[in-house]
Amino acid sequence: xxxxLKGLVQKNSTKIVLVVLDGLGGLPLNGxxxxxxxxxxxxxxxxxxxxxxxxxxxAYGITPGSGPGHLSxxxxxxxxxxxxxxxxxxxxxxMEVKKxxxxxxxxxxxxxxxxxxDRRAGRIPTELSRIxxxxxxxxxTRIDDAEIxxxxxMEHRFAVIFRFPEPLTPAADAVNDTDPxxxxxxxxxxxxxxxxxGRVAKVAEKFVTEVSAALKKEKQANYILLRGxxxxxxxxxxxxxxxxxxxAIATYPMYGGLAKLVGMSTPHVPGGVQDEIDFLKANxxxxxxxxxxxxxxxxYGEDGNFTEKCKRIEEFDALLSQILSLNPxxxxxxxxxxxxxxxxxxxxxxxxxxxxxxxxxxxxxAGFSERECTKGxxxxxxxxxxxxxxxxxxxxxxxxxx
Amino acid sequence: xxxxLKGLVQKNSTKIVLVVLDGLGGLPLNGxxxxxxxxxxxxxxxxxxxxxxxxxxxAYGITPGSGPGHLSxxxxxxxxxxxxxxxxxxxxxxMEVKKxxxxxxxxxxxxxxxxxxDRRAGRIPTELSRIxxxxxxxxxTRIDDAEIxxxxxMEHRFAVIFRFPEPLTPAADAVNDTDPxxxxxxxxxxxxxxxxxGRVAKVAEKFVTEVSAALKKEKQANYILLRGxxxxxxxxxxxxxxxxxxxAIATYPMYGGLAKLVGMSTPHVPGGVQDEIDFLKANxxxxxxxxxxxxxxxxYGEDGNFTEKCKRIEEFDALLSQILSLNPxxxxxxxxxxxxxxxxxxxxxxxxxxxxxxxxxxxxxAGFSERECTKGxxxxxxxxxxxxxxxxxxxxxxxxxx
Numbered sequence: 137x138x139x140x141l142k143g144l145v146q147k148n149s150t151k152i153v154l155v156v157l158d159g160l161g162g163l164p165l166n167g168x169x170x171x172x173x174x175x176x177x178x179x180x181x182x183x184x185x186x187x188x189x190x191x192x193x194x195a196y197g198i199t200p201g202s203g204p205g206h207l208s209x210x211x212x213x214x215x216x217x218x219x220x221x222x223x224x225x226x227x228x229x230x231m232e233v234k235k236x237x238x239x240x241x242x243x244x245x246x247x248x249x250x251x252x253x254d255r256r257a258g259r260i261p262t263e264l265s266r267i268x269x270x271x272x273x274x275x276x277t278r279i280d281d282a283e284i285x286x287x288x289x290m291e292h293r294f295a296v297i298f299r300f301p302e303p304l305t306p307a308a309d310a311v312n313d314t315d316p317x318x319x320x321x322x323x324x325x326x327x328x329x330x331x332x333x334g335r336v337a338k339v340a341e342k343f344v345t346e347v348s349a350a351l352k353k354e355k356q357a358n359y360i361l362l363r364g365x366x367x368x369x370x371x372x373x374x375x376x377x378x379x380x381x382x383x384a385i386a387t388y389p390m391y392g393g394l395a396k397l398v399g400m401s402t403p404h405v406p407g408g409v410q411d412e413i414d415f416l417k418a419n420x421x422x423x424x425x426x427x428x429x430x431x432x433x434x435x436y437g438e439d440g441n442f443t444e445k446c447k448r449i450e451e452f453d454a455l456l457s458q459i460l461s462l463n464p465x466x467x468x469x470x471x472x473x474x475x476x477x478x479x480x481x482x483x484x485x486x487x488x489x490x491x492x493x494x495x496x497x498x499x500x501x502a503g504f505s506e507r508e509c510t511k512g513x514x515x516x517x518x519x520x521x522x523x524x525x526x527x528x529x530x531x532x533x534x535x536x537x538x
Numbered sequence: 539x540x541x542x543l544k545g546l547v548q549k550n551s552t553k554i555v556l557v558v559l560d561g562l563g564g565l566p567l568n569g570x571x572x573x574x575x576x577x578x579x580x581x582x583x584x585x586x587x588x589x590x591x592x593x594x595x596x597a598y599g600i601t602p603g604s605g606p607g608h609l610s611x612x613x614x615x616x617x618x619x620x621x622x623x624x625x626x627x628x629x630x631x632x633m634e635v636k637k638x639x640x641x642x643x644x645x646x647x648x649x650x651x652x653x654x655x656d657r658r659a660g661r662i663p664t665e666l667s668r669i670x671x672x673x674x675x676x677x678x679t680r681i682d683d684a685e686i687x688x689x690x691x692m693e694h695r696f697a698v699i700f701r702f703p704e705p706l707t708p709a710a711d712a713v714n715d716t717d718p719x720x721x722x723x724x725x726x727x728x729x730x731x732x733x734x735x736g737r738v739a740k741v742a743e744k745f746v747t748e749v750s751a752a753l754k755k756e757k758q759a760n761y762i763l764l765r766g767x768x769x770x771x772x773x774x775x776x777x778x779x780x781x782x783x784x785x786a787i788a789t790y791p792m793y794g795g796l797a798k799l800v801g802m803s804t805p806h807v808p809g810g811v812q813d814e815i816d817f818l819k820a821n822x823x824x825x826x827x828x829x830x831x832x833x834x835x836x837x838y839g840e841d842g843n844f845t846e847k848c849k850r851i852e853e854f855d856a857l858l859s860q861i862l863s864l865n866p867x868x869x870x871x872x873x874x875x876x877x878x879x880x881x882x883x884x885x886x887x888x889x890x891x892x893x894x895x896x897x898x899x900x901x902x903x904a905g906f907s908e909r910e911c912t913k914g915x916x917x918x919x920x921x922x923x924x925x926x927x928x929x930x931x932x933x934x935x936x937x938x939x940x
Contacts, residue, residue, distance in 0.1 A: 163897060194938050195542055196919060197926025201939035214939065215542060224940045479897065482937055484930040486915075506899055506915070516917035 137520045138211060138377050141533065145379045150465035150530040152380070153416070153426045156209060157452060158202075158391075159434025161190075161474025161487040161506055165442050170477060171488065171505040174446040176453040178460075179469065179490070180503035187496035189514025190486035190506065191522060193473050199484045205472030206394045210427075211378070211523030212371060219397070220309060220366020226295040227393025229287035233368050235303040238282075238336050241364045243315065244268065244292040244357035247348075251322050255315065256292040257357040268357055269294045276346050279339045292357070298339050304367045308332045311340060315361040323361060336365065373399025374425060378527060383419060385412045386429035395427055409451060413458050420462055428459075437475030438482075445477050466529045467492040468522065469504075486516050493529035539922050540613060540779050543935070547781045552867035552932040554782070555818070555828045558611060559854060560604075560793075561836025563592075563876025563889040563908060567844050572879060573890065573907040576848040578855040580862075581871065581892070582905035589898035591916025592888035592908065593924060595875055601886045607874030608796045612829075613780070613925030614773060621799070622711060622768020627697040629795025631689035635770050637705040640684075640738050643766045645717065646670065646694040646759035649750075653724050657717065658694040659759040670759055671696045678748050681741045694759070700741050706769045710734045713742060717763040728764060738767065775801025776827065780929060785821060787814045788831035797829055811853060815860050822864055830861075839877030840884075847879050862894075868931045869894040870924065871906075888918050895931035 162170035171179075193200040193208040194215065203224050204214030222239035233239060244257035244265060260268075266288040273286040283299040310330035314323050326340035340362055351358045374382040376399070384395030384402045392402035401423070405415050409430055416426055430452055436444035459467065470489035473482050488509040501508040510516070514525070527533045564572035595602040595610040596617065605626050606616030624641035635641060646659035646667060662670075671690040678686050685701040712732035716725050728742035742764055753760045776784040778801070786797030786804045794804035803825070807817050811832055818828055832854055838846035861869065872891035875884050890911040903910040912918070916927070929935045 164899060164901075167901075169899065190915075190917075195539060195926065196923035197928075197930035197935060198542065198546070199930065199935065199937045201937050204939040218939060221940045476897070483897070484927075484935070485897075485899075507902060510899075510902060510913070510915055510917075516919070 137213070137524060138372065140536070141377065141524060141527070144534045144536060145527065146532055146534050147379045148531055149424070150532065151420070151424055151426070151462070152466045152526050152530050153428065153459060153464040153468070154209065154526070155428045155430065155459070155467070155469045156206070157430045157433045157449065157469065157471050159437045159473060159475025159482065160449070160471025161476070161483070161485050162437065162445070163476035163478050163483075163485065165478055169506050170437070170442060170445045170449060172507070173442070174449040174453070176449060176504060178453045178456040182467075182469065182492050183490045183501045183504035183508060185492070185498045187491040187493065187498065187514050188501045188504070188509045188512030189489055190509045190516045191470065191489050191519040192486050192516065193519045197484050199482050200473045201482065202390060202472060203394060206391065208519035209470070209472055209522060210374070210398050211520050212398065213520055217369050217371055219369060219394070221364030222295070222366040223368060224390060225289070225293070225364065226287065226297055228390035229289050229295045230389035231285065231287045231295060231297060233297070233393065233397070234299065235368050236300045237368060238298040238300070238304065238309055239364070239366050240296045240298070240362050242294050242296050243361045243363070244294070245359045245361050246356050247323070247359035252316060252319050252359070252361070254356065255319055255361065259291045260357050262290050265289070265291060265294065265357070268351070268354065272347060272350055275350050276343070279342045279346070280335070282339045284343065298336065298343075305332045306367060306369070308336055309365040309367045311337045311365040313361070313363040314344065315363050323359070326362060368397065371398050375399055378425075378523065379532065380425040381423050382425035382427065383423040384427045384429070385415050386427070387412065388429070388431045391429040391431070400427060409455055413455055416459065417462065433471070434475045437477050438480060440477050440480040442477035465493070466526050468526060470522070487519070489514065489522065491525060491529060495529050539615070539926060540774065542938070543779065543926060543929070546936045546938060547929065548934055548936050549781045550933055551826070552934065553822070553826055553828070553864070554868045554928050554932050555830065555861060555864075555866040555870070556611065556928070557830045557832065557861070557869070557871045558608070559832045559835045559851065559871065559873050561839045561875060561877025561884065562851070562873025563878070563885070563887050564839065564847070565878035565880050565885070565887065567880055571908050572839070572844060572847045572851060574909070575844070576851040576855070578851060578906060580855045580858040584869075584871065584894050585892045585903045585906035585910060587894070587900045589893040589895065589900065589916050590903045590906070590911045590914030591891055592911045592918045593872065593891050593921040594888050594918065595921045599886050601884050602875045603884065604792060604874060605796060608793065610921035611872070611874055611924060612776070612800050613922050614800065615922055619771055619773055621771060621796070623766030624697070624768040625770060626792065627691070627695070627766065628689065628699055630792035631691050631697045632791035633687065633689045633697060633699060635699070635795065636701065637770050638702045639770060640700040640702070640706065640711055641766070641768050642698045642700070642764050644696050644698050645763045645765070646696075647761045647763050648758050649725070649761035654718060654721050654761070654763070656758065657721055657763065661693045662759050664692050667691070667693060667696065667759070670753070670756065674749060674752055677752050678745070681744045681748070682737070684741045686745065700738065700745075707734045708769060708771070710738055711767040711769045713739045713767040715763070715765040716746065717765050725761070725763060742767075770799065773800050777801055780827075780925065781934065782827040783825050784827035784829065785825040786829045786831070787817050788829070788833075789814065790831070790833045793831045793833070802829060811857055815857055818861065819864065835873070836877045839879050840882060842879050842882040844879035867895070868928050870928060872924070889921070891916065891924065893927065893931060897931050
């Protein structure tokens with residue numbers, strides 16, 4: 137899709153706002169989905185006047201993770217551009233990822249007589265995990281030519297970056313997980329399966345040895361398992377792909393991190409949705425594309441809390457007028473995937489979307505919901521098509537062919 | 539699509555039932571399609587509660603044969619995986635096809651003074667054709683290193699297999715038809731257009747000579763034309779592709795044969811739809827995927843018999859509760875293609891489908907028909923997407939990406 141846009145993109149002074157209510161799509165509980173049960177007069181009005189539809193982030197039946205879900209929204213084929221698990225972990229813990237980096241998600245584990253007794257070190261408390269990680273961070277700062285960076289996480293989890301002096305190739309991350317996936321087995325050695333991964337495997341091996349030595353007095357967290365070796369994928373930036381100067385407004389680090397991978401500016405925005413909207417208002421002149429991420433909708437979906445998911449949607453609905461008062465040329469409201477409360481997790485269901493723009497049919501949907509969106513003018517379509525629609529509605533795409 | 543599923547498939551104890559009402563889709567006669575004219579209270583109830591849509595077996599405007607229609611339903615790209623006509627003929631006549639085989643569809647023909655006088659030997663009666671074929675079968679059992687197998691068919695048609703001692707390459711079937719397609723012309727010699735087809739062309743040439751000699755006293759069927767040389771395609775099995783232990787319940791040999799190509803177990807099920815459902819009940823514990831094929835819907839469509847096609851749909855509707863009483867986790871009812879009675883043949887029209895599962899929106903269609911399915915939550919989609927949807931609804935797919 138992005139290839140098709142090459143040569144068609146033109147710049148102008150229009151503004152595009154993409155609001156992502158994370159995990160927006162749902163399924164009926166007692167006959168109504170979250171969007172149907174929530175009282176959303178403002179979204180409903182936009183849906184009545186706007187262009188609606190449902191989008192498929194990866195493919196029919198495929199449940200997207202947050203990485204593929206957002207890449208699709210940003211217009212990147214999520215099968216072509218896969219974001220490694222180490223990268224996502226690092227981004228989620230607020231680390232900056234560079235082209236010189238190998239990212240890893242790590243587990244503290246308990247080793248006894250050479251075999252893994254507990255792959256999660258008894259799920260040690262987050263606070264203790266943080267203290268241990270900070271100690272490691274002060275003791276282990278460099279191995280061979282790689283700088284070593286740590287970020288503490290929840291319970292037994294943390295992230296590590298091996299930062300090399302120069303950019304790495306995509307194959308440099310071809311190192312296996314050291315996690316045997318089963319307790320009672322010995323940890324695996326990190327082995328390179330590509331020539332360029334050789335130095336990475338060597339650093340990894342020494343890293344495990346040094347960490348083990350540093351942790352030898354710990355009762356539970358006396359070992360670490362390395363997983364998801366990954367280098368930063370090469371993604372064309374929003375500026376390169378769309379000629380857009382884009383900003384991400386997200387309070388959770390992972391989403392800003394994903395946005396940074398596509399070259400969005402990612403200022404630190406603490407607080408809640410009102411703070412995000414305040415930031416949007418304050419910086420509205422500085423960018424022409426805004427990705428505004430609302431996390432809590434998904435969080436309550438994951439918890440199976442139907443009522444609270446509805447409330448988060450209602451909370452956003454009540455704030456919507458503030459975004460509308462900016463009068464963006466194109467406003468899109470959608471999710472990165474569905475998270476039906478009845479499934480307590482991401483799902484494969486197409487995600488409702490509405491586009492506010494002067495150049496739509498409108499008048500097809502009675503409100504904003506999964507079922508009403510099936511009647512919309514956008515149909516059911518691959519998520520990667522959303523960015524071209526946004527650009528088109530913003531007058532930012534020239535005619536294809538004569 | 540199947541490539542995308544690699545690494546996502548997980549096994550569990552769910553059951554999936556795919557009911558194929560062959561040639562289900564139709565077109566209006568006096569304003570109503572077959573599905574609209576038929577009285578189908580049970581299918582209508584499922585459509586009201588379930589997920590509905592229309593699927594496109596090959597592409598817009600393309601009329602699928604039974605091979606592509608079923609392969610798509612099974613999740614195999616019908617353009618990538620093409621089933622040779624010789625294979626389909628052999629399967630349709632109940633022959634077992636192996637990786638060592640070259641399959642052929644053959645015509646009895648009338649040769650006079652070296653030219654084809656009648657390409658169909660006057661459409662000789664099926665009974666006579668059978669007698670001749672059995673005679674050939676007893677006289678010609680081996681040529682070079684190939685075993686020769688015959689299966690009698692309707693009128694002038696029959697199938698032949700050249701069974702070689704070892705598995706063949708895909709290119710081993712690169713031999714032209716000997717049918718000149720026109721009467722008054724000489725038959726063509728079978729010529730290999732790939733190195734590995736050389737031995738096959740040689741066997742074919744000797745085969746035609748031996749058959750001609752054996753038939754020289756026949757008035758009409760004194761010659762044969764060979765068509766559709768084909769080797770068995772390599773298809774990943776249902777177990778490999780989906781982790782499913784699948785069974786095909788079909789009374790017509792071709793459909794069991796198609797299912798066998800994808801590794802389904804294909805027990806012999808004689809009789810009608812009730813017998814098929816009895817078999818499903820009796821074997822429900824032994825498999826986790828069931829393909830239940832109902833042939834007669836298509837047969838009456840092909841005959842242009844609108845009323846009888848409706849009756850076959852109604853007959854199935856009346857038996858549906860027996861399948862529902864098994865409470866499968868996912869039940870899909872659809873066709874492999876459309877066969878509108880007014881067209882007396884397969885057609886290119888998208889095929890209605892309904893999915894019964896707890897994880898659907900539902901409530902969008904008033905009943906089960908082509909027109910109502912346009913309102914459904916599945917939209918109009920490529921048929922190959924149906925299997926991933928089934929797996930997702932059955933909880934058999936992990937999340938893609940983190």
